Amino acid sequence: DIRMTQSPASLSASLGETVNIECLASEDIYSDLAWYQQKPGKSPQLLIYNANSLQNGVPSRFSGSGSGTQYSLKINSLQSEDVATYFCQQYNNYPLTFGSGTKLEIK
Amino acid sequence: QVQLKESGPGLVQPSQTLSLTCTVSGFSLTSYHVHWVRQPPGKGLEWMGVMWSDGDTSYNSALKSRLSISRDTSKSQVFLKMSSLQTEDTATYYCAREAEIVMPTYFDYWGQGVMVTVSS
Numbered sequence: 001d002i003r004m005t006q007s008p009a010s011l012s013a014s015l016g017e018t019v020n021i022e023c024l025a026s027e028d029i030y031s032d033l034a035w036y037q038q039k040p041g042k043s044p045q046l047l048i049y050n051a052n053s054l055q056n057g058v059p060s061r062f063s064g065s066g067s068g069t070q071y072s073l074k075i076n077s078l079q080s081e082d083v084a085t086y087f088c089q090q091y092n093n094y095p096l097t098f099g100s101g102t103k104l105e106i107k
Numbered sequence: 108q109v110q111l112k113e114s115g116p117g118l119v120q121p122s123q124t125l126s127l128t129c130t131v132s133g134f135s136l137t138s139y140h141v142h143w144v145r146q147p148p149g150k151g152l153e154w155m156g157v158m159w160s161d162g163d164t165s166y167n168s169a170l171k172s173r174l175s176i177s178r179d180t181s182k183s184q185v186f187l188k189m190s191s192l193q194t195e196d197t198a199t200y201y202c203a204r205e206a207e208i209v210m211p212t213y214f215d216y217w218g219q220g221v222m223v224t225v226s227s
Binding site: 034036043045046049087091092095096098099 | 142151152165167168169201206210213214217220223
């Protein structure tokens with residue numbers, strides 16, 4: 001199974017700041033990576049797919065990058081509505097696997 | 108519009124079998140794959156298995172011996188059955204649609220989830 005190591009586990013930042021969340025795959029996943037946002041009590045929502053493609057309707061302050069085994073999610077100009085837990089997911093191979101999540105809070 | 112909605116019992120006794128239904132609308136089960144994903148309270152996401160658009164299934168090997176996924180296309184429903192439930196199976200169970208049919212991809216739509224507690 002491909003292991004997805006996500007960091008940090010939690011993050012506190014101020015409004016307007018830029019934050020980065022990292023995801024490291026245990027093997028090359030060839031950019032087959034998605035990022036999801038999960039707000040408390042809600043289901044995950046797709047933000048980014050194919051490592052760097054923005055899902056329709058997602059604000060442009062969200063961006064993804066990376067290749068091979070290393071990927072990152074960047075959130076520019078942090079807003080209060082960005083408080084959530086963020087997960088990465090690889091879909092290069094089955095079983096599909098997720099990172100352990102990054103809980104983002106406002107300082 | 109595309110919707111998925113899970114339904115099932117909120118409480119299951121240990122050693123019993125869990126039965127969940129995912130009712131979809133806005134797309135056909137013969138055109139998209141539908142997956143089951145679960146999330147224990149306060150924890151991460153675990154992929155459980157998939158009902159392929161052609162009616163075949165695949166399962167996470169960690170759950171394969173206990174898990175069965177089926178469907179009724181006439182009712183636009185996908186079913187999950189998992190046997191021998193234990194307390195560690197307490198989780199929110201989601202069904203999710205895979206965005207593309209041709210190759211493994213991401214989930215573009217998720218259901219609201221159903222919380223299942225395993226307890227006597």
